[in-house]
Amino acid sequence: MHALTVVSGQLEWASRPDPMPQGSQLLVGVRAAGVNPADLLQVRGHYPPPPDVPQDVPGLELAGTVVGVGPLARRFKVGDRVMALVGGGAQAELALVEESAALPAPVEIGWEGAGGFMEAFATAYDALIIQGGLTVGARVLVTGAAGGVGTAAVQLAALAGAAVTASVRRTDFHLRLRELGAQRVMPPVEAAAAGPYDLVLELVGGPMLSSHLDQLATSGRMMVIGVGAGRRLDLDLSLLMSRRAGIVASTLRARPPFEKAALVRTMGERLLPQLASQRLLVPVAATFALTDAPAAYARVGEGGNFGKVVLLSGG
Numbered sequence: 001m002h003a004l005t006v007v008s009g010q011l012e013w014a015s016r017p018d019p020m021p022q023g024s025q026l027l028v029g030v031r032a033a034g035v036n037p038a039d040l041l042q043v044r045g046h047y048p049p050p051p052d053v054p055q056d057v058p059g060l061e062l063a064g065t066v067v068g069v070g071p072l073a074r075r076f077k078v079g080d081r082v083m084a085l086v087g088g089g090a091q092a093e094l095a096l097v098e099e100s101a102a103l104p105a106p107v108e109i110g111w112e113g114a115g116g117f118m119e120a121f122a123t124a125y126d127a128l129i130i131q132g133g134l135t136v137g138a139r140v141l142v143t144g145a146a147g148g149v150g151t152a153a154v155q156l157a158a159l160a161g162a163a164v165t166a167s168v169r170r171t172d173f174h175l176r177l178r179e180l181g182a183q184r185v186m187p188p189v190e191a192a193a194a195g196p197y198d199l200v201l202e203l204v205g206g207p208m209l210s211s212h213l214d215q216l217a218t219s220g221r222m223m224v225i226g227v228g229a230g231r232r233l234d235l236d237l238s239l240l241m242s243r244r245a246g247i248v249a250s251t252l253r254a255r256p257p258f259e260k261a262a263l264v265r266t267m268g269e270r271l272l273p274q275l276a277s278q279r280l281l282v283p284v285a286a287t288f289a290l291t292d293a294p295a296a297y298a299r300v301g302e303g304g305n306f307g308k309v310v311l312l313s314g315g
């Protein structure tokens, strides 16, 4: 097979031995794989993958057809359409997947939607619903709302009955965010003064962090998931104390398999039906051939995308 491979900080399309599924692994013929900001960091040597995945093949999510199964695999068989969360190695013609981290890929969303679903929706679901404890009527701020995680989060929060404020730089994305369920769509400076918020999903970080904390309601929570614009904060803890507020910061990639399995199982129960009926959408900003990955990475790095950038392969 061929795989996108990181060699001395550059992406190369390289030949690799076909992987063999062990235990409860599936071997998937990849049809689509999302590109995430984490992949760009990995190429630059800043985000090492967990030890149990190919160290030099990026990619955290994929969709494709099962072409082989390990002796202990029970839920899927050769020929099934799946989408899966992986710690790395998705951007290749063939990829190994733990079957507990895979879900059936609904035909309704096509390969490109399925290839861009898992990482963004798992991150958003875990942050908002599982860790964030989102409740009906909660006032939620989603920063970086036009990105992959942001568009997932706006939809999940709206479906859960929250009042969603989407913070976004580009005014031409306002209508589309409203269509995904945001009640209010605002430029970042305005959204950062338009609280109180019961839950802030922080996907950007940087200079606005303090303002977002200032807008937390009593018992409010900030979930820190992305800090691409800056990771430092000068924090007056008495502000959190007086509001009984909290900050939780979290990553998904390095979690142990049993935690990912629990998350994926819940997504299967709660999100798969909504995805198949298209009450949840996977906005795809652009697709590129897997062999044209450097252009796809450049597109993610440039920003200005609504939703996901997805690599496609012939399978």
Ligand SMILES: NC(=O)c1ccc[n+]([C@@H]2O[C@H](COP(=O)([O-])OP(=O)(O)OC[C@H]3O[C@@H](n4cnc5c(N)ncnc54)[C@H](OP(=O)(O)O)[C@@H]3O)[C@@H](O)[C@H]2O)c1
Pocket (backbone or CB within 6 Å): 036, 037, 038, 119, 120, 123, 143, 144, 145, 146, 147, 148, 149, 150, 169, 170, 188, 203, 204, 206, 224, 225, 226, 227, 228, 229, 250, 251, 252, 253, 300, 302, 303, 304, 305, 307, 308
């Ligand atoms: N903790 C985890 O496990 C986890 C999992 C997935 C993702 N993440 C992180 O979460 C963040 C979002 O991921 P994603 O996949 O949604 O990325 P994405 O698709 O690239 O979207 C990022 C969004 O943030 C906006 N943004 C970037 N810099 C900004 C700034 N200085 N001010 C205002 N908005 C800004 C972008 O707007 P423009 O298009 O206008 O630039 C874009 O809409 C990334 O930092 C990613 O690394 C973390």
